[in-house]
Amino acid sequence: MRWPATLLGAAAGLALASIPGALLGGLLGYLLDRRLQLDSWPTFVRRLRGQVLPHGDELLFMLLGRVAKGDGRVLPEHIRLARGEMKRLGLDEAQQTLAIAAFGRGKHHERGWRLSLLPLRRDAVRAENWLRSCWAMARAGGAVSVASGERIRLWGRWMGLPAERVEQLAAEFEPVVKRSAPVRRHDDYAKALTLLGVSEASSAEQVKRAYRKLLSLNHPDKLAGQGASQAQLRAATERTRELHSAYAKVREQRGFR
Known part of the structure; x- marks a missing residue:
């Protein structure tokens, strides 16, 4: 975390009045950082340009x-x-x-x-x-679309939340399945469609595109190259397994290769 106004204030104070000036300048800069929510140099530059970030x-x-x-x-x-x-x-x-x-x-x-x-x-x-x-x-x-799901997951990464926690939050809003009802093959098929972000009306080509896109975004090999943590890689591996299973279920139900 960088506090730009704090650093600039301390540097200016040091140049003008040595250590006491640095302490006073840093304090004033810190108050300015807190007041304007200047928590990074890009934010500081945007403020100088008059670009106010929403918060x-x-x-x-x-x-x-x-x-x-x-x-x-x-x-x-x-x-x-x-x-x-x-x-x-x-x-x-x-x-x-x-x-x-x-x-x-x-x-x-x-x-x-x-x-x-x-x-x-x-x-x-x-x-x-x-x-x-x-x-x-x-x-x-209804079902969370592929685009909306990936957008929210991206926001979660920006907020610093672990991938598995983001998925846990998503699961809180999954449709409730009555435990008393026996699980039927159609139930598994419906869940597979939801996981892939498609519907019964989607064409075979649309299902394939959705599957390939989700697989590309969640594949652990890709995340490993981006420096993902072990927890994130485990979550990605589990999600990849679920995507494979869901796609196989839809292919079996719909009869396409």
Whole structure:
């Protein structure tokens, strides 16, 4: 973690008034870093250029807007969930107006969000709550699409959450299966479709493309080359196994190679 204003203040103070100046300059810079949330040099440069990064409730509702719009159009269920999130956070009327505006902006772009999400590495509780809200929004329209799922997983990495924890949060919003009902072959087929992010109406070629894309994104060999941790590699190995099994089930049911 770098605190740019703190470092600059200390350097300037040292040049002007030796050690006491460095201490005073560093303190003033630290207060400025905290006030403006300057937690990295890229953030500092953006501030100098007048580019304000979204944060707090504004950023959360931009994320939710992006998830809602990710599959093409915003459904009434998405709006209902967004309203429920405002209520959960206890937003007043003015804050709700700002949240609605952020939700609308989030539907159209996600530029610079990585820098905005990095500070959540210091607040795992908030990071997890935000991802729960995102997974719930992704589930509002039915099965989580491939694009929405990978987008939320990417945000989780930016927030510093382990891959297995992100998957655990996703599992909280899986449809509940009644334990009293016997498991049928059709149930396994439906689960396989959901895991691949496709539907009964998807063509064989669409199923193959979805499978290959997910396999490429989650293959442990690829993550190993990116410096992933052992825990992340174990999670990737398990997810790859699940993808192989799901694809085999769909091929068997649909009768294509």
